[in-house]
Amino acid sequence: MDLKNASAIVTGGASGLGHATARRLAKAGAAVVVVDLPDREGETLRADAVASLGERARFVPGDVSQEAAAEAAVAAAAELAPLRVLVNCAGVATPGKLVGREGPLPAETLARVLAINTVGTVNFMARAAQAMQGQELWGEDRGVIVNTASVAAYDGQIGQIAYAASKGAVVSMTLPAARELAQSAIRVVTIAPGLMETPMMAGLPEAAREALATKTPHPARLGRPDDYALLVEQIVANPFLNGEVIRLDGAVRLEPR
Numbered sequence: 001m002d003l004k005n006a007s008a009i010v011t012g013g014a015s016g017l018g019h020a021t022a023r024r025l026a027k028a029g030a031a032v033v034v035v036d037l038p039d040r041e042g043e044t045l046r047a048d049a050v051a052s053l054g055e056r057a058r059f060v061p062g063d064v065s066q067e068a069a070a071e072a073a074v075a076a077a078a079e080l081a082p083l084r085v086l087v088n089c090a091g092v093a094t095p096g097k098l099v100g101r102e103g104p105l106p107a108e109t110l111a112r113v114l115a116i117n118t119v120g121t122v123n124f125m126a127r128a129a130q131a132m133q134g135q136e137l138w139g140e141d142r143g144v145i146v147n148t149a150s151v152a153a154y155d156g157q158i159g160q161i162a163y164a165a166s167k168g169a170v171v172s173m174t175l176p177a178a179r180e181l182a183q184s185a186i187r188v189v190t191i192a193p194g195l196m197e198t199p200m201m202a203g204l205p206e207a208a209r210e211a212l213a214t215k216t217p218h219p220a221r222l223g224r225p226d227d228y229a230l231l232v233e234q235i236v237a238n239p240f241l242n243g244e245v246i247r248l249d250g251a252v253r254l255e256p257r
Contacts, residue, residue, distance in 0.1 A: 005029075007085075009083065009085070010087045011073075011088050013036060014036035014046040017196065018034070019225070020225030020229040022053055024233055030081075030084075060072050060076050069123075070126075084142075086124060088121045089148050094163065095163070105162070116166075121147050142185045146191060147173075150164075150192055153168040190245040190246070191248050194252045196228065217250060231248055
C-alpha cells in the first residue's frame with residue numbers, strides 16, 4: 001500500500017514498540033500522529049521524539065482511555081491526510097499477584113490496567129474506524145487497525161493477573177471486530193509480542209536481560225522494536241491478513257514464573 005497520501009495514528013508512539021512503528025510508517029511516507037502521555041517536563045521530550053519523525057508528524061498528549069484523546073488524535077490525523085492506519089501500542093504491565101504480600105490484588109490496580117490496555121484499545125479502534133468508514137477504498141481496504149496483545153494472554157505468569165486479563169481481552173476482541181468492520185473494508189489484526197526490548201525491559205539488570213533472552217528458542221535474543229514495526233508494515237501491506245492474532249515471539253513459551 002502507498003502510505004504517501006495517508007495518515008496513521010500510533011498510541012504509545014513516543015518510545016519502544018510504538019516509536020519504532022511510527023518511525024517506519026513515517027519512512028514509508030505516512031503522516032503520523034503519535035499519542036502518548038505528557039512527560040514530566042510537560043511535553044518537551046516526547047514532542048522532540050515525534051519531531052524526529054519528520055514535518056508531517058504530530059504529537060497529541062493524552063490518556064488513551066479517555067474519549068477526548070482519541071477524538072483529538074483522529075481530528076489531527078484528518079488534517080494531515082485520510083486516516084488509513086491505527087496502531088495501538090500504549091499499555092502498562094503493572095505486576096500483582098491475586099493474593100500478594102500486602103493482601104488481595106487491589107481493584108484499582110486491575111481497573112487501571114484494564115482501562116489503558118483494553119478500554120484504551122477499544123476507545124481508539126471505535127473512533128478511528130468511524131473515520132475510516134468515510135474514506136474511499138485504498139486498494140481493497142479503507143483502513144487497517146493493528147492492536148497489541150502479548151504472549152501473556154496465552155502463557156500468563158504468576159503476578160500477571162491484571163496484565164494477562166487485559167491482553168487476553170485484546171486477543172478475544174480481534175475476530176468480532178474484524179467481522180463487524182469487514183462490511184466497511186477495514187481490517188483488524190493483533191500482534192502478541194514475546195520478550196521484547198522495551199523501556200520496561202531496559203530497567204532490568206544486564207544479567208536479568210541476558211537470562212530472559214536465552215528463553216527464546218530462535219533467535220535467542222530479545223525481540224527488537226524494529227521486529228514489531230516490520231510486522232506492522234507487513235500487515236498493512238497484505239490485504240488477506242484479517243481477524244488474526246500473530247505471535248511475534250521466536251517460539252517462546254513462558255513458564256509459570
